[in-house]
Amino acid sequence: MMLQVEALRSGYGRIPILAGVSLAVAKGEFVGILGHNGMGKSTLLRTLMGYLPATAGRVVFEERDITRLSPTARARLGIGYVPQGREIFPALSVHENLRMGCLLSSRDERRTIEDVLAKFPRLRRLLDRTGGALSGGEQQLLALARCLCGGPQLMLLDEPTEGIQPSIIDEIVEILQALQRGNEITVVLVEQNLKFIAELSQRILIIQKGAITRETSPEAVQDPALIAEFVGMAA
């Protein structure tokens, strides 16, 4: 397994959010995580990235215990993170944002950016524009492209379709499916967009009250009864 999470607990200050999350992700897998708002989806990714300390349990990445490592150390081991809200650098140009993404790339910076731009043609004409001047969808593409510049083995994707226009969601699906076909990367995807998560995930984990309570297939998220019971969203 590339990623193993064992009875992971964490939260904000004294407020516990994750109450013993356990999951395993194999190399090349795309795993979706679904759940109500406030069930701990984003907290799980923030804890996996090292922003929130684990109060119990452990995280093992490529057979190495990374539970106590800083976000920078995790990034250096090959974990990429695309946060909710994109968090691009608003005062840096698109090109500079991509250069920041290349910090961990072992390849030539120019060539890395060229390769990534080939997957994100929309960004090519925006290279000189500041990140803050982009639309939400363009910012999401930039956040994804920036993450891919570092060549991560595992990418943690937090609600990439939130507030994004449908045409760009389709672009994101195509880009991620191309990565999936090429077996280039492993992805843990947190989403509330059921169509998106079903199109991309090989299996879906349902999180409730800070713990994974059920594993299901992408096809099952079309079942309104299951969704109403475990996710609280309309399919």
Next chain:
Amino acid sequence: MALTGLILFNVANSIAVLVLLSLGLGVIYGMMKIINLAHGEFLMLGAYTTVVSTNAGLNLWVAMLIAAPVAVGLFGLLVERLFIRFLYGRMIDTMLATWGLSLAVIGLITTIFGNTVRGVAAPFGGFAIGGYQTSLYSLFVIAVAAVMAAGLWLVLRFTRFGLIVRATMQNPNMAAALGAPPPQIYMVTFALGSALAGLAGGVLAPVSGVSPVMGSAFIARAFITVLGGGPAIVTGTGLASTLFGGISEVATFLTTPVFGQVALLLAALIMIRILPQGITGRLLRRSL
């Protein structure tokens, strides 16, 4: 004509002094949002390093252009590791800590060197603008300020280090996720700001009385310039220095040096009222 030339030269010198006083603070406050109330003492340490080094036989140029920034840069590094790094994001605590540090440094320097004014002789001598004699060293001060501002701009704009620093100041968490460790970036940036303050203190040592309390004469002007300049460190500091330096020097020429300082403070008050986020908070927002 000669008088106009002299006034313009003095205005340029006044602007240069403000740039020197403010750039180090601009890096520390503008980029890291650390209100370093010991900035004046960092300048003072640069001046003392120059005085002590030259008295020990070191060449004056080496003393002020190398020894002063290196010594104060290392001092800044130590301060950041020992105190500041525990206080990021806690503005009031940082102010208290750096205020305490400023008092401690003044006390320490007074104990070592006494409460007397020291100095080093300004090199070069004078030159004539028409019938008026003025200091050639002031021309050197102007050149150093220009090189310092341009150098900082070039580093921030074109180097990988500058890119990482700018990104970290905008979003340290995201920079960390991309492989740039914020604690180390903060440490280096604080040391860089301290080194710039040390360089300024060293360069100004020959034209200002070097004493343990000399920092208090600089700190207000430095803060006013940085706040007036707004978020763009180099462009903002340059524009605010030009505005305040120009007003102060012209008022000094027309009245007295005291009123020149009053005019500077009044101009700062009016500007902060009109542009609360500083010049580059409203204008030239993409600049550095």
